[in-house]
Amino acid sequence: MNEWFRRLQYLLHRRRFDRELANDMEFHREMAARHGGAPFGNTFRLREEARDAWGWTWIERVSQDLRYAARQLRHSPGFTLAAVLMLAIGIGVNVAAFGFFNLMVLRPLPIRNPSTLLRFKRRAPKSYAYQMPYPEMAFFREYSKTLSAVIAVSGAKLAIEGENKPLVAEFVTPNFFRELGARPALGRMFDPEMRASDAEPVVVLSREFYQRHFGAVPSIIGKAIRLNDKPVTVIGVASGDFSGLSMDRPDLWLPITQQPYFVTGSHLLTNFSVDADGVTMFGRLQPGLAAVAAEGELKSLAAVLHHRQPADIWENESLPSYPGGYAKNLGGGRHGTGTEQSDEAYPLIALVGSLVLLILAAACGNLGSLLLARGVARQREMAIRKALGAGTGRLIRQLFTESLVLALLGSASGLALGYLVLRVLLLTAKTPAWLNAAPDWRVVLFSIGIGFVAAILFGLTPAFQIARQRNRATRTRQVLIGAQIAASFILVILAALLMRALNHAVSAHPGFEYRQVVSIDPGLAAHGYSASRSRTYLNTLRGRLASVPGVESVSMSSSPPLGNKKVVTGLDIARRSVDVHMYGIDPQFFDTMKIPLQQGRNLTPGDTHAVVISRSFARQWPEKDPLGRPFQMGDTNFTVVGIVGAARLVALQDPDAVEAYYLAFDSDLPSMVLLVRTAGPPEGLVAFLASLAKSIDPKVFPDVQLMKSSFRRKMEGAEYAALSVSLLGLIALILACLGIVGLVSYAVANRTKEIGIRIALGANPARVITVVVRQLAQPLLAGSLVGVFGAAVLSQLLRRQLYGISNLDPIAYLGAIGVFVLMVAVAALLPARRALRVDPLRSLRYE
Amino acid sequence: MPKCDMPPGSLVLLILRVLRSGTLHGYAIAQRIHVVSSEVLQVEEGSLYPALQKILLKGWVTSEWGISETNRKVRFYRLTPAGRKRLESELSDYERVHAAIRSVLRTA
Numbered sequence: 001m002n003e004w005f006r007r008l009q010y011l012l013h014r015r016r017f018d019r020e021l022a023n024d025m026e027f028h029r030e031m032a033a034r035h036g037g038a039p040f041g042n043t044f045r046l047r048e049e050a051r052d053a054w055g056w057t058w059i060e061r062v063s064q065d066l067r068y069a070a071r072q073l074r075h076s077p078g079f080t081l082a083a084v085l086m087l088a089i090g091i092g093v094n095v096a097a098f099g100f101f102n103l104m105v106l107r108p109l110p111i112r113n114p115s116t117l118l119r120f121k122r123r124a125p126k127s128y129a130y131q132m133p134y135p136e137m138a139f140f141r142e143y144s145k146t147l148s149a150v151i152a153v154s155g156a157k158l159a160i161e162g163e164n165k166p167l168v169a170e171f172v173t174p175n176f177f178r179e180l181g182a183r184p185a186l187g188r189m190f191d192p193e194m195r196a197s198d199a200e201p202v203v204v205l206s207r208e209f210y211q212r213h214f215g216a217v218p219s220i221i222g223k224a225i226r227l228n229d230k231p232v233t234v235i236g237v238a239s240g241d242f243s244g245l246s247m248d249r250p251d252l253w254l255p256i257t258q259q260p261y262f263v264t265g266s267h268l269l270t271n272f273s274v275d276a277d278g279v280t281m282f283g284r285l286q287p288g289l290a291a292v293a294a295e296g297e298l299k300s301l302a303a304v305l306h307h308r309q310p311a312d313i314w315e316n317e318s319l320p321s322y323p324g325g326y327a328k329n330l331g332g333g334r335h336g337t338g339t340e341q342s343d344e345a346y347p348l349i350a351l352v353g354s355l356v357l358l359i360l361a362a363a364c365g366n367l368g369s370l371l372l373a374r375g376v377a378r379q380r381e382m383a384i385r386k387a388l389g390a391g392t393g394r395l396i397r398q399l400f401t402e403s404l405v406l407a408l409l410g411s412a413s414g415l416a417l418g419y420l421v422l423r424v425l426l427l428t429a430k431t432p433a434w435l436n437a438a439p440d441w442r443v444v445l446f447s448i449g450i451g452f453v454a455a456i457l458f459g460l461t462p463a464f465q466i467a468r469q470r471n472r473a474t475r476t477r478q479v480l481i482g483a484q485i486a487a488s489f490i491l492v493i494l495a496a497l498l499m500r501a502l503n504h505a506v507s508a509h510p511g512f513e514y515r516q517v518v519s520i521d522p523g524l525a526a527h528g529y530s531a532s533r534s535r536t537y538l539n540t541l542r543g544r545l546a547s548v549p550g551v552e553s554v555s556m557s558s559s560p561p562l563g564n565k566k567v568v569t570g571l572d573i574a575r576r577s578v579d580v581h582m583y584g585i586d587p588q589f590f591d592t593m594k595i596p597l598q599q600g601r602n603l604t605p606g607d608t609h610a611v612v613i614s615r616s617f618a619r620q621w622p623e624k625d626p627l628g629r630p631f632q633m634g635d636t637n638f639t640v641v642g643i644v645g646a647a648r649l650v651a652l653q654d655p656d657a658v659e660a661y662y663l664a665f666d667s668d669l670p671s672m673v674l675l676v677r678t679a680g681p682p683e684g685l686v687a688f689l690a691s692l693a694k695s696i697d698p699k700v701f702p703d704v705q706l707m708k709s710s711f712r713r714k715m716e717g718a719e720y721a722a723l724s725v726s727l728l729g730l731i732a733l734i735l736a737c738l739g740i741v742g743l744v745s746y747a748v749a750n751r752t753k754e755i756g757i758r759i760a761l762g763a764n765p766a767r768v769i770t771v772v773v774r775q776l777a778q779p780l781l782a783g784s785l786v787g788v789f790g791a792a793v794l795s796q797l798l799r800r801q802l803y804g805i806s807n808l809d810p811i812a813y814l815g816a817i818g819v820f821v822l823m824v825a826v827a828a829l830l831p832a833r834r835a836l837r838v839d840p841l842r843s844l845r846y847e
Numbered sequence: 848m849p850k851c852d853m854p855p856g857s858l859v860l861l862i863l864r865v866l867r868s869g870t871l872h873g874y875a876i877a878q879r880i881h882v883v884s885s886e887v888l889q890v891e892e893g894s895l896y897p898a899l900q901k902i903l904l905k906g907w908v909t910s911e912w913g914i915s916e917t918n919r920k921v922r923f924y925r926l927t928p929a930g931r932k933r934l935e936s937e938l939s940d941y942e943r944v945h946a947a948i949r950s951v952l953r954t955a
Contacts (some may be wrong), residue, residue, distance in 0.1 A: 031874040404877035
């Protein structure tokens with residue numbers, strides 16, 4: 001029986017122990033009285049002192065404090081409501097942001113054993129790829145001992161009758177559903193033992209597609225449907241909460257072994273080339289093994305494979321693994337050379353995190369000054385409690401307990417608010433249904449934690465000030481107001497920057513004309529077209545398109561403008577690394593996209609070693625005039641022959657993006673996208689162009705897009721960001737204005753007498769107002785300076801999302817300052833007017 | 848009757864010592880110390896009971912119900928083996944310090 005055990009026992013039986021102690025003392029008093037000893041002291045106090053030895057009195061005090069705090073807050077419901085509301089906003093946006101982070105990064109996917117699932121990338125000293133050739137995956141699957149199962153996923157677009165847009169399909173290894181523990185909502189899933197490609201073609205539908213396209217009629221199970229004009233039997237429907245292994249929300253899943261059946265001519269299952277379509281590889285670790293073991297094994301297997309396929313499997317290829325069971329690590333199919341760009345998500349996470357913390361800071365600052373104002377009203381109470389023997393420490397503890405209770409209430413309502421915000425966000429962003437906004441234990445813990453932080457931020461200083469009855473409350477309030485002003489200033493400036501960027505992106509010329517262009521992506525590579533067959537196909541299609549009345553010009557590019565395909569090459573120019581976006585094009589490209597040739601000449605047919613660079617790229621060269629300079633990419637030597645205007649075709653928002661154009665190689669031909677410029681509005685021509693493209697090879701299903709719509713889709717994200725940050729900025733601004741109203745009203749109330757005397761002596765109104773508002777000057781100035789500085793620093797993180805607007809854009813800053821000054825002036829002057837209405841006589845009699 | 852304040856820390860030692868000869872209730876502990884010290888040492892109830900609680904917590908004594916000489920139900924305190932060990936070590940500590948103080952007083 002050790003000390004802690006006895007202590008715990010005392011806690012459990014403390015009433016009995018206390019009774020026994022009381023009995024002891026009672027007996028002692030009787031005996032002392034009988035023997036005429038000194039009178040016994042105050043029993044209650046003695047008992048309390050004796051109980052102290054057990055070390056549990058703090059519990060009593062805390063519960064006392066809590067009861068008192070609850071009573072205090074009940075007595076002023078207006079204050080409590082305002083405080084909890086403010087905290088709910090401050091904590092709510094943080095909970096929403098954390099909730100999203102949690103969904104993406106922390107919470108595993110709703111699949112079986114997410115922790116043992118790994119996703120593999122390819123990496124070599126000079127290259128990287130997120131996908132790997134199917135045969136490479138198959139090799140690993142066959143020889144790996146550290147992985148109990150290997151899953152491969154390959155996305156595709158398939159045509160079905162009755163839908164305008166192509167379906168999002170995923171070709172998966174047959175073990176996909178069983179490995180992920182997915183149960184069918186209807187019918188059955190793939191048989192993992194299904195092997196040969198000669199088996200009957202089967203498809204599993206997603207629940208959403210089953211409802212949208214088939215009206216949720218269960219009799220579809222067992223029926224044949226036609227995908228890419230090929231009959232296939234529907235065997236099952238996945239349940240609605242099945243996440244799969246991507247964020248793409250596929251409409252249906254097909255066995256990857258049957259991919260060539262649907263995509264005629266595809267070499268997916270046999271092609272080793274990194275440029276061809278590949279698969280995303282997932283592996284299930286053998287029980288008890290660490291990811292390093294699998295990585296080591298795969299690396300040595302890759303070395304073996306490199307000897308067999310020296311051209312396609314890289315030398316020193318390694319297969320770094322990532323957790324496969326989390327939403328953030330899904331999706332993405334980039335490959336390239338040189339060092340890989342760092343993850344773009346991290347600056348974004350940092351930015352969002354700082355923004356929501358700023359809101360919390362603004363809310364806390366506000367609440368802090370509210371508490372200080374209340375402290376003035378509670379001076380009497382404090383004085384009485386002090387007189388009754390409460391120590392300063394005890395008073396601080398009591399006041400801080402009140403703040404903690406407030407923070408807890410704020411956490412609870414912030415949790416609810418955050419859930420609502422996140423839900424609305426997820427709904428508007430059309431995320432997959434399995435991303436469940438409901439808070440889990442991490443979010444609950446986070447909201448409690450952040451409530452505690454908030455309590456320290458807003459409650460600790462006021463508690464000290466009030467308990468010590470210092471009259472420096474005004475000073476502290478000024479600091480709090482200054483902090484609020486800084487926080488809201490940053491948010492308003494960032495909002496202004498994003499609005500400017502959005503406005504700029506929509507209205508400014510992006511360097512190319514897209515409004516009357518239609519893109520046609522035949523996806524020849526997926527159908528196994530060779531270079532020569534592609535050339536025939538493209539030439540035929542171009543000929544037919546060019547003869548359509550209303551078509552102005554036709555050209556092609558290996559990466560379509562405003563598309564999702566990015567080919568970026570890292571180059572060393574003047575010992576600086578530059579990421580260059582590469583486009584394989586034909587000579588008509590600049591004409592179709594209306595990109596002006598500024599210097600030199602255009603590419604001409606047969607120009608295999610010429611390259612045209614953008615003006616933005618030309619500026620990176622150490623020479624004034626890069627024309628005629630050599631340029632090496634891969635193993636080919638190019639010469640710069642022309643300079644065209646800067647046109648960020650695929651990276652609209654990134655001001656650092658620079659472009660280089662070369663005449664498409666034969667190897668580029670299977671992945672070319674045709675671009676058609678129309679003389680008038682292109683909408684009417686889309687259907688006709690689509691049928692024209694379809695008529696050349698019935699096995700190919702071209703994807704025809706209005707470039708206008710692609711642009712609008714690209715803008716959605718920017719609008720979303722501008723709107724959310726503006727909303728945050730508005731909330732922060734309102735909070736800061738409320739704080740200013742409070743401070744000025746307090747100043748007026750505090751100086752009624754002085755103001756009365758001034759008015760009685762004939763001071764003019766402007767002077768009186770100046771006196772009242774003067775104490776705002778310091779926090780306002782300091783806050784704005786900190787705010788502008790903070791905005792300049794934080795907006796660095798935004799730079800690549802600003803569509804070329806500088807993150808120090810003077811118009812945005814001036815606009816934000818203008819809005820800010822206006823709001824602050826109104827907030828200060830409204831209560832200040834009261835100072836003028838002070839009746840001198842009454843104010844002198846006041847007090 | 849001259850009264851002296853207890854040297855700090857010695858109360859626990861005294862309580863343990865008077866309990867070595869048998870179980871006692873709280874009042875008797877105070878009385879015993881008072882009497883044995885020839886009425887020099889006075890144990891205030893304000894320090895006796897907190898000290899007893901501390902000793903209980905440390906596990907040096909246990910309490911049990913008994914009947915007082917006035918026929919009243921009251922708790923008696925009994926020294927535990929751990930308490931006995933503690934008493935020995937406190938006693939030897941006390942002797943050493945005491946001897947040291949003495950020698951300083953005598954020679955310095």
